[in-house]
Amino acid sequence: MTIHGEARVYCPVCQARFKFAPGWKEGDEVICPICGQKLTLRLTGSEWIGERPEKGAETEIRERVDEYARLKGYVFNDMKEELLEGLIAKNRRFGDFYCPCRMEHVPEFMCPCKPTRGGDVERSGKCYCGLFWKGR
Amino acid sequence: MAHKPKVYALTTCPYCKRTRRFLDEHKVAYDCIEVDQLDDAKQDEVLEEIEKMTGRRSFPVVIIGSEIIVGHDEDKLRKALKL
Numbered sequence: 001m002t003i004h005g006e007a008r009v010y011c012p013v014c015q016a017r018f019k020f021a022p023g024w025k026e027g028d029e030v031i032c033p034i035c036g037q038k039l040t041l042r043l044t045g046s047e048w049i050g051e052r053p054e055k056g057a058e059t060e061i062r063e064r065v066d067e068y069a070r071l072k073g074y075v076f077n078d079m080k081e082e083l084l085e086g087l088i089a090k091n092r093r094f095g096d097f098y099c100p101c102r103m104e105h106v107p108e109f110m111c112p113c114k115p116t117r118g119g120d121v122e123r124s125g126k127c128y129c130g131l132f133w134k135g136r
Numbered sequence: 137m138a139h140k141p142k143v144y145a146l147t148t149c150p151y152c153k154r155t156r157r158f159l160d161e162h163k164v165a166y167d168c169i170e171v172d173q174l175d176d177a178k179q180d181e182v183l184e185e186i187e188k189m190t191g192r193r194s195f196p197v198v199i200i201g202s203e204i205i206v207g208h209d210e211d212k213l214r215k216a217l218k219l
Contacts (some may be wrong), residue, residue: 082150082153083150085150093147094149100148101146101148101151102150102193103172103179103183105147129149
C-alpha cells in the first residue's frame with residue numbers, strides 16, 4: 001500500500017502502517033518502529049504486510065517489549081517478569097498479548113497498548129500496568 | 137471483623153497477586169472474585185459494581201468494612217486491617 005506515493009508496511013500488532021525502507025525485500029525481518037514487533041515482510045497483491053514470525057510465543061512478547069523500550073528510551077522495574085507472566089497468561093487464555101491489568105481483550109490493548117503508543121508514558125511517567133517507565 | 141474482606145482481582149494481574157499474597161501471609165481470611173474468570177453476564181454485572189464503587193475499572197479492589205482500596209497498597213491494607 002502507498003500513502004502519498006510512499007510504500008508502507010502494515011503491522012498486525014499495532015494495526016498501523018509504517019514506511020517501507022529502501023533495500024527491504026520479501027522475507028526480510030524488520031522491527032515495527034511503532035510497537036517494536038518483529039515482522040517478516042510479505043507482499044500480498046500490492047500491499048506489504050508484516051507477518052508475526054513467532055505469533056504467540058514467549059520470545060515474541062519478550063522481544064517486542066525489549067524493542068519497544070529500546071526504541072522509546074523507556075526502562076523497566078522489578079515488576080517486569082511478573083507483568084510478562086501476566087501477558088503470557090493473557091495469550092494463553094484470551095488469544096493474544098493483551099494488557100495483564102485490563103479486562104478488555106481488544107486490539108488496542110495489545111501490548112504496548114494504544115494509550116502507551118499515544119504518549120501515556122511521556123505524560124504519566126509510566127504505562128497503565130507499569131511495564132514501561134520513562135527513562136531519565 | 138464483622139465481614140470478611142472482599143478482593144476483586146484479575147488472574148493475570150501481578151498487583152492482584154501481590155495483594156492476595158500479602159493477605160495470605162498475614163493470615164487474613166477473605167473472599168476473592170476473579171473477575172476475568174466469570175461468565176460474560178456476571179462479569180458485566182461485577183464490572184459495573186466496581187465502577188460504581190471506585191469510579192474506574194482498575195484492579196485489585198479490596199473492600200475492608202467501609203474502606204475501599206484500589207491497587208496494591210500494603211500501607212493502606214495494614215491500616216485498614218489494623219496489622
